[in-house]
Each structure stands twice: as C-alpha cells, then as structure tokens.
Amino acid sequence: MVPLTLQVTDRRRRVVGDVVSVALPLLLAVSVCINLMQSVGRNANTAIPRQPSGISPRMMPALPLLDLTGAATSIKYKSGQPTVLYYFSPACEWCQTNIPMIRDLALKAGRKFRFLGVSRSKELIAWTKSNNLGFPTYLLESRAFALTYGMTATPTTIVISADGRLLESWKGAYVDAQLATVERYFGVQLGRPSSTEGSISLLPSR
Numbered sequence: 001m002v003p004l005t006l007q008v009t010d011r012r013r014r015v016v017g018d019v020v021s022v023a024l025p026l027l028l029a030v031s032v033c034i035n036l037m038q039s040v041g042r043n044a045n046t047a048i049p050r051q052p053s054g055i056s057p058r059m060m061p062a063l064p065l066l067d068l069t070g071a072a073t074s075i076k077y078k079s080g081q082p083t084v085l086y087y088f089s090p091a092c093e094w095c096q097t098n099i100p101m102i103r104d105l106a107l108k109a110g111r112k113f114r115f116l117g118v119s120r121s122k123e124l125i126a127w128t129k130s131n132n133l134g135f136p137t138y139l140l141e142s143r144a145f146a147l148t149y150g151m152t153a154t155p156t157t158i159v160i161s162a163d164g165r166l167l168e169s170w171k172g173a174y175v176d177a178q179l180a181t182v183e184r185y186f187g188v189q190l191g192r193p194s195s196t197e198g199s200i201s202l203l204p205s206r
Contacts, residue, residue: 057165063145065118065138068125073138077164081114085149087156088119090127095155098173101190102155103134105174108188110135113159120146157182 063075063085077083086102088095106115117137121127124139140146149158150169159168174182174190183189 057161057167059164060160060166061145061148063118063140063149064142065140067136067138068128075116075138077160077162080162081112082162082167083114083116083160084109085158085160086115086117086133087146087149087151087154087158088117088133089121089154090119090123090131091121092154094173098155099131099133101174101179102157104190105182105186105188106133106135108190109186113186118151120151159185 060077062077065073065075067073075083075085084106088098090096102115109115115133115135117133117135118140119137120140120143124137128137140151146152150156151158153171155171155173157168157170158166161167168185170178170182172178179190179192
C-alpha cells in the first residue's frame with residue numbers, strides 16, 4: 001500500500017503539471033500578441049508623422065476667393081511653401097489688436113511660409129484702403145468653405161502644408177499661452193502688443 005503522503009505528493013505534481021501545460025501556451029500567445037502590437041505601432045509612427053496639436057493631416061480643397069478688385073481666384077497648395085491663412089474681420093476688436101503681431105510673424109517667417117489674409121466681411125475692401133496686414137488679402141464668400149477650413153471665429157490662424165494638408169490651427173489673438181505656442185511653432189520671437197489685459201474674445205465669423 002502506497003503511503004498517504006506519497007499519494008498527496010503525486011497528486012500535487014500532477015496538478016502542477018496540468019497548470020503548467022495550460023498556462024505556458026497562454027503566456028506564449030500573450031507574448032506574441034504584445035510583440036505584434038509593438039511592431040505595428042512602430043510602423044505606424046514611421047509612416048505618418050504626428051501633428052503638434054493632434055490635428056488630422058487631411059487634404060484641404062483649393063479655396064475659392066475674390067481679390068480686392070472683385071476678380072475670382074483660388075488658393076492652391078503647390079507653391080513649394082507651406083501656407084498660413086489668417087482669417088480675420090475688420091470689425092473684430094481682437095483682430096485689430098493682433099495686427100502688429102501677425103505683421104511681425106509674416107515678416108520673420110515669410111521666407112519659409114506664404115502668408116495670405118482671408119475675410120468674409122463686406123467691409124474688407126473699404127478697410128484695406130487705409131489698412132493692411134502686410135501680405136495679400138482676399139474675400140471669401142462661401143460659408144461652406146469657411147466651415148470646411150474651420151473658419152468659425154476671428155481671428156483664426158491656419159497652417160497648410162506645401163502639398164495641401166492641414167497642419168495647425170489656432171483661434172484667437174496672440175496673447176499669453178497662445179503667443180508662446182505660435183512663437184514656438186514658427187521658431188520666432190514676436191514683439192508684444194501694447195496691451196494684453198483681459199481674456200481672448202472670439203467673435204463669430206462675419
């Protein structure tokens with residue numbers, strides 16, 4: 001007769017063996033899945049560069065505009081340079097405050113970026129007779145295209161890559177944290193406006 005202690009020991013060995021035989025394949029399968037996921041993640045990061053603000057780098061359509069004489073034109077993105085679209089309204093108080101900042105930005109970053117002003121305001125042509133942004137300015141009549149580009153408040157700054165992908169977008173004047181973000185993105189230091197008191201006001205597009 002086999003002693004009781006030996007019977008218990010044999011049972012324990014069999015139980016341990018059963019557990020190992022089940023757990024080991026599971027551990028191996030988990031390890032393989034983790035390796036595959038890491039590999040896919042590395043490939044994805046290599047294929048699509050991440051955008052600074054998490055904006056999807058979607059392709060943007062050509063933007064139909066009117067120049068200051070009323071002639072139809074369109075903005076296309078095969079210029080060899082990224083394009084900065086500055087959406088503003090002459091009636092927007094914060095747009096007026098931001099004029100020295102956007103002029104300074106265009107002056108300091110103009111060799112690397114093409115700057116264009118865009119407005120939906122009917123006051124634009126009259127405003128440009130005594131004012132300017134320091135770069136070409138156009139009238140946008142289409143509300144649908146304004147919405148496509150995210151032009152829902154003034155001022156808005158939009159960066160489009162040379163091949164037409166949306167890279168960045170900021171709403172509001174260049175003050176406080178927004179000013180630091182814009183300077184860091186373009187690699188410039190801008191002169192400060194005379195007054196930056198109060199919070200940024202986003203007026204509906206006009």
